[in-house]
Amino acid sequence: QGSRQACCSVRALDVFHKANEIKVDPDKPLEGVRLAALQARKTLLVPTPRLRTGLFNKIVPPPGATKEMLRICATSQGVKDFSVPIGLDGKARVDLVVVGSVAVSEKGWRIGKGEGYADMEYAMMVSMGAVQEDTPVITIVHDCQVIDIAEELLDDHDLTVDYILTPTRTIKTNCKRMKPQGIMWHKASYCATGDLRVSYEMLGKIPVLKILRYREKQAGKDVILKDEHPDLANAAKPTVLNEKAMAENTRPQAAMGSSQIRQQYVESDSLSPRLEGSGTLTTVYVGNIPPSTRVSELKHALREFHATPLRLNWQGAQHRAFLDYKDKATAASVVSSLQGLSLGGKTLRVELARNQRNKGQVEINSQK
Numbered sequence: 001q002g003s004r005q006a007c008c009s010v011r012a013l014d015v016f017h018k019a020n021e022i023k024v025d026p027d028k029p030l031e032g033v034r035l036a037a038l039q040a041r042k043t044l045l046v047p048t049p050r051l052r053t054g055l056f057n058k059i060v061p062p063p064g065a066t067k068e069m070l071r072i073c074a075t076s077q078g079v080k081d082f083s084v085p086i087g088l089d090g091k092a093r094v095d096l097v098v099v100g101s102v103a104v105s106e107k108g109w110r111i112g113k114g115e116g117y118a119d120m121e122y123a124m125m126v127s128m129g130a131v132q133e134d135t136p137v138i139t140i141v142h143d144c145q146v147i148d149i150a151e152e153l154l155d156d157h158d159l160t161v162d163y164i165l166t167p168t169r170t171i172k173t174n175c176k177r178m179k180p181q182g183i184m185w186h187k188a189s190y191c192a193t194g195d196l197r198v199s200y201e202m203l204g205k206i207p208v209l210k211i212l213r214y215r216e217k218q219a220g221k222d223v224i225l226k227d228e229h230p231d232l233a234n235a236a237k238p239t240v241l242n243e244k245a246m247a248e249n250t251r252p253q254a255a256m257g258s259s260q261i262r263q264q265y266v267e268s269d270s271l272s273p274r275l276e277g278s279g280t281l282t283t284v285y286v287g288n289i290p291p292s293t294r295v296s297e298l299k300h301a302l303r304e305f306h307a308t309p310l311r312l313n314w315q316g317a318q319h320r321a322f323l324d325y326k327d328k329a330t331a332a333s334v335v336s337s338l339q340g341l342s343l344g345g346k347t348l349r350v351e352l353a354r355n356q357r358n359k360g361q362v363e364i365n366s367q368k
Contacts, residue, residue, distance in 0.1 A: 045092060105149040143168055282325050
């Protein structure tokens with residue numbers, strides 16, 4: 001109630017006028033802010049529902065969109081119909097964050113719906129460099145939602161706000177409490193009820209979170225989860241055994257050209273030497289692999305993402321690989337999990353293989 005009036009107040013804020021790129025939650029009460037951003041020709045980013053398909057969608061109105069069309073684009077249906085996904089390599093630079101709240105205090109302390117997605121989204125934006133320490137945060141609420149909140153209820157991962165807009169007031173909180181500094185992997189939960197855990201289950205539900213964890217681990221950061229034993233976390237480090245074995249196998253064949261040796265290794269490579277069952281395999285295509293990347297690096301990444309295939313066909317010279325999985329559901333899950341994965345500074349292209357590629361892989365492997 002009164003959300004339209006509250007949202008209109010954002011136009012009077014200097015932080016809104018200065019912002020070029022604005023992230024606004026998909027909540028219905030924030031529809032007015034999304035419309036204001038579109039009308040001001042600002043870049044509007046909206047988180048994907050429950051982060052299942054990525055982090056952001058960028059709203060792209062059709063050319064020459066009328067005011068009525070912009071209103072449609074600001075709705076939840078418009079977000080679905082007029083948006084394009086923004087991956088982790090999209091170089092988002094968010095100048096203003098707008099979130100919903102269940103309750104908020106004049107000091108800037110916020111309580112959400114208990115699922116922790118706003119806190120997680122902000123932490124993920126910090127991790128990917130999309131927000132800075134001084135990026136302002138606004139919340140839109142009814143006057144009755146502005147209450148006193150005990151500071152003891154807050155934790156380090158809780159997002160605070162700098163501005164509160166209600167149908168009758170604009171409150172600048174001057175909050176001094178530090179905002180989340182990134183994803184706290186060791187935390188048991190991102191919400192008071194414990195519904196949203198930084199766990200293997202959560203990583204499986206939010207592929208983009210899995211990719212961020214992989215990147216931070218590659219950068220040497222501590223990404224061990226609270227429910228994960230350190231020895232288990234380090235167990236999947238890259239192994240040099242395959243490279244040593246390859247070197248041993250190629251020494252007696254010194255007269256053979258290096259490209260021939262590589263191709264022989266390529267066609268005989270397998271992560272699982274024995275395929276169980278006789279069902280039809282589903283193949284995933286991995287392209288855009290940098291020339292300097294080794295098959296062991298791809299294997300390591302697949303293990304990290306719990307996406308180890310029944311069989312891997314490495315075609316390094318063509319900058320691609322084919323991964324065989326037991327069924328289409330497993331393959332589709334892997335494609336979703338690996339979206340945005342990068343090796344050697346390049347984002348890989350991961351998708352279900354075309355029928356002719358699928359057929360080609362079966363023929364290649366049947367000849368081994």
